Amino acid sequence: MMRAVPLIRMENVGRIFDGGAIVALRDVNLSINEGECVAIIGKSGSGKSSLIQLLCGCDEPTSGRVRWRERPAPSPRQWRMLRATDIGIVFQEFNLLPILTALENVEIAMVGQGVSAAKRRRRAAELLARVGLETRQHHLPAKLSGGERQRVAIARSVANNPALLLADEPTGSLDSVSAAAVTDLMFEMQRTHGAALVVATHDQSLAARCRRRVVMKDGCIVDDSAAASAPAWSVERVSPEKALGCARDRGGGTEARP
Numbered sequence: 674m675m676r677a678v679p680l681i682r683m684e685n686v687g688r689i690f691d692g693g694a695i696v697a698l699r700d701v702n703l704s705i706n707e708g709e710c711v712a713i714i715g716k717s718g719s720g721k722s723s724l725i726q727l728l729c730g731c732d733e734p735t736s737g738r739v740r741w742r743e744r745p746a747p748s749p750r751q752w753r754m755l756r757a758t759d760i761g762i763v764f765q766e767f768n769l770l771p772i773l774t775a776l777e778n779v780e781i782a783m784v785g786q787g788v789s790a791a792k793r794r795r796r797a798a799e800l801l802a803r804v805g806l807e808t809r810q811h812h813l814p815a816k817l818s819g820g821e822r823q824r825v826a827i828a829r830s831v832a833n834n835p836a837l838l839l840a841d842e843p844t845g846s847l848d849s850v851s852a853a854a855v856t857d858l859m860f861e862m863q864r865t866h867g868a869a870l871v872v873a874t875h876d877q878s879l880a881a882r883c884r885r886r887v888v889m890k891d892g893c894i895v896d897d898s899a900a901a902s903a904p905a906w907s908v909e910r911v912s913p914e915k916a917l918g919c920a921r922d923r924g925g926g927t928e929a930r931p
Contacts, residue, residue: 678743679704680837680869681728686737688723688892697723699892701737705869707836710860712880713873715889721873724889725841728871729760757785761830761868763859765842767822769814775801775825776810782832800828804858820851827859831866838868844876856882 682705688698698720705711705728713721726732727739730752738746747755756762769778779797788796801810804824814822823843830838843859844852856879863870872879880886888896 677706679740680707680709680742681705682740682743683724683727683734684738684740686727686734686739688720688727688732689735696892698727698734701892701894703887703894703897705837705871707869708867709869709885710863710883711869711871711885711887712883713871713887713889714875714877714880716875719889720892721875721889722841723892725762725839725871725873728837729756729762729839731756757782758833759836761833761835761838763823763826763830763838763840763843765845767814767819767826767846769822769825769829771814774811774813775806775817775821778814778825779829779832782829786833796832797828800832801825804828804862818851819847820855823847823851823855824858827855827862831862831868834866835868838863838866838870840870840872840874842874843872844874844879852876 683701683703686698686701686703687696689696701720701724703724713724715721723732727734730739730747730749741747741751741755769775770781773781776794776797779800780793783793783796798807798810801807804827806821806824806828809817809821814825817825823846827843840859844855847855859870859872860882870883872883874880886896886898887894
């Protein structure tokens, strides 16, 4: 039986900065499948954000390669196209344009996709209504709470029905009540749209809601536990020897860039 093609795959990926003084990622192998829900867990400096940046093509690996649907590593132009059509991103700091309203911030994600202005505005309004912001759509970000801004960011991330939804510490800047609401919303939107969801977090309660959990330490994957239904070939089993080698190669005390 033919095995499913992963949505995105990292092969022996490394990322260094400052001529090798900082090792953010080392020899990372990771496959994400269609519709999968994955938590990337680790302390600050473990390499979680660097991994997310590589999965969306906002950064390039120093070594190894990232494949999209098993095709050769995309060019910068192809990555930009993927982020416009197939990859949605939710950032910790929201990344909303301050001079645009909530409605316009969602609508702008659809510009250049062959959608008329009227249809863009209608879909943006529908998405904001789904995240509970129907009465706040004409407010600028400065007039929205942190939880409301993150809800706008989630609506924007799914505007083009992406195949992959990435979230980098999506609740890190929120109070506990807003964090719980945003977490519920994010998983609801993932189920509704059927996208693969990859969440980088140090929040164990958020991670527990994902069927697969990937643990990072010092730029390495040290554990990858999947539900029994996940294909075995998509999970890298990390030996203690490799984990120790990773820490040794990083010099023991050098922290990865967040």
